[in-house]
Amino acid sequence: MSSRRNFLKKLGAASTAGLAGASALSGIAAADMPDVEWVPADSSNYTSANRGGAEIDWIIIHTVQGSASGAVSWFQNPDANVSAHFTVAEDGYLYQSLSEVNVGWHAGDWSYNQSSVGIEHGGYVSGTYEDAQLQKSADLVAYLCEQYGIPKQRATYVPTNAGDNETGGIIGHDQVPGSSHTDPGDNWDWDYFIDLVNHS
Numbered sequence: 622m623s624s625r626r627n628f629l630k631k632l633g634a635a636s637t638a639g640l641a642g643a644s645a646l647s648g649i650a651a652a653d654m655p656d657v658e659w660v661p662a663d664s665s666n667y668t669s670a671n672r673g674g675a676e677i678d679w680i681i682i683h684t685v686q687g688s689a690s691g692a693v694s695w696f697q698n699p700d701a702n703v704s705a706h707f708t709v710a711e712d713g714y715l716y717q718s719l720s721e722v723n724v725g726w727h728a729g730d731w732s733y734n735q736s737s738v739g740i741e742h743g744g745y746v747s748g749t750y751e752d753a754q755l756q757k758s759a760d761l762v763a764y765l766c767e768q769y770g771i772p773k774q775r776a777t778y779v780p781t782n783a784g785d786n787e788t789g790g791i792i793g794h795d796q797v798p799g800s801s802h803t804d805p806g807d808n809w810d811w812d813y814f815i816d817l818v819n820h821s
Contacts, residue, residue: 774815776796
């Protein structure tokens with residue numbers, strides 16, 4: 622199963638590269654990594670690893686239930702036992718707390734932690750999401766999808782074991798099997814967000 626998934630991801634990456642080449646010819650550039658502020662999480666809050674592109678299949682969208690800066694600060698607390706790779710503030714300011722090669726503790730399910738990049742968003746599930754925040758998150762997700770051969774779409778098939786989906790995708794924390802979380806919630810406009818991802 623793993624070798625088949627790796628083959629499919631390589632095929633997807635080649636397709637993406639082909640699309641990037643076509644984009645270059647049409648004057649549309651491939652997604653670039655947005656500017657980030659590096660604020661490293663405490664080493665007790667994640668698992669050091671050396672993941673490559675074939676091991677990263679999912680992007681998981683979270684909502685902090687508080688401020689972005691508060692979340693980033695909490696990741697630095699050695700007693701937190703939690704971390705996400707990126708955090709997007711309401712105004713679009715972007716923090717990075719982990720290299721994507723490391724395993725963040727954000728999904729609640731170990732198989733999803735091992736095979737995902739976690740993105741927190743400042744704010745509350747009951748609140749609204751600002752365009753600046755959604756656009757910066759979409760820019761980041763577009764870049765990550767192209768880097769790791771992840772489909773630029775919300776995954777509808779989310780298996781109990783993350784490795785049983787051969788392509789992965791973009792999901793909310795509420796979609797992770799066994800999760801009791803509701804983020805990013807009903808106010809997260811998935812159609813609008815995925816459209817932004819595909820036009821970033």
